[in-house]
Amino acid sequence: MFSHIMVGTNDIERSKRFYDAVLAVLGAPAGMPNQNATGHTRIFYRHEGNTFSVVEPINGEPATVANGATxxxxxxxxxxxxxxxxxxxxxxxxxxxxxxxxxxxxxxxxxxxxxxxxxxxxxxxxxxxxxxx
CATH class of the missing domain: 3.10.180.10 (2,3-Dihydroxybiphenyl 1,2-Dioxygenase, domain 1)
Known part of the structure; x- marks a missing residue:
């Protein structure tokens, strides 16, 4: 049903350290950094056909969490x-x-x-x- 899940971050390096460690518990390899056309960094985690990514918001606004989302x-x-x-x-x-x-x-x-x-x-x-x- 889902192709990927993407969340925003205000500190891409901190998020990479966090998700590299946490997702390794599930067997996922370290995240792959990627820079998009606007110069913002994204970290992609691919494991068992799934993609999870952490990104710097491309609109320049601070990343926020979704109330009610898990x-x-x-x-x-x-x-x-x-x-x-x-x-x-x-x-x-x-x-x-x-x-x-x-x-x-x-x-x-x-x-x-x-x-x-x-x-x-x-x-x-x-x-x-x-x-x-």
């Missing part, structure tokens, strides 16, 4: 969710909501962790627990 990253295990969370916090992110853990809901059981990146974007690490275990 970017979810699929994890292979509860341990990977915890590692995503802990790595994010160790690299300038902020733990938010409940501590990482199991949540039961209408969509089934999920192991979740929520953090904000250094620019304030809300990220979720998610592992869906299979029925019966």
């Amino acid at each position: 970017i979810g990253f699929k994890c292979a295990s509860p341990e990977q969710v915890r590692a995503f969370h802990d790595t994010a916090v160790a690299h300038g992110g902020t733990s938010i909501e409940e501590p990482p853990g199991l949540r039961e809901g209408a969509l089934g059981a999920m192991y979740l962790a929520y953090v904000r990146d250094p620019d304030g974007h809300k990220l979720c690490a998610l592992h869906r627990v299979k029925s019966g275990g």
Whole structure:
């Protein structure tokens, strides 16, 4: 359904350090810097057919976060969710909501962790627990 997800940043080098570390937990290689025609830097992360990027806004205005938006990253295990969370916090992110853990809901059981990146974007690490275990 999605071709890519792109978020803005006010400090491209800080964001690259943060996302290089956090997305490495999921097996993604370090981000690839790219400069667009206007001279603004973008960092692209490509992994398993997905693209996530961090960009300097091309309109020259400060990057802001979307109120109510969450970017979810699929994890292979509860341990990977915890590692995503802990790595994010160790690299300038902020733990938010409940501590990482199991949540039961209408969509089934999920192991979740929520953090904000250094620019304030809300990220979720998610592992869906299979029925019966």
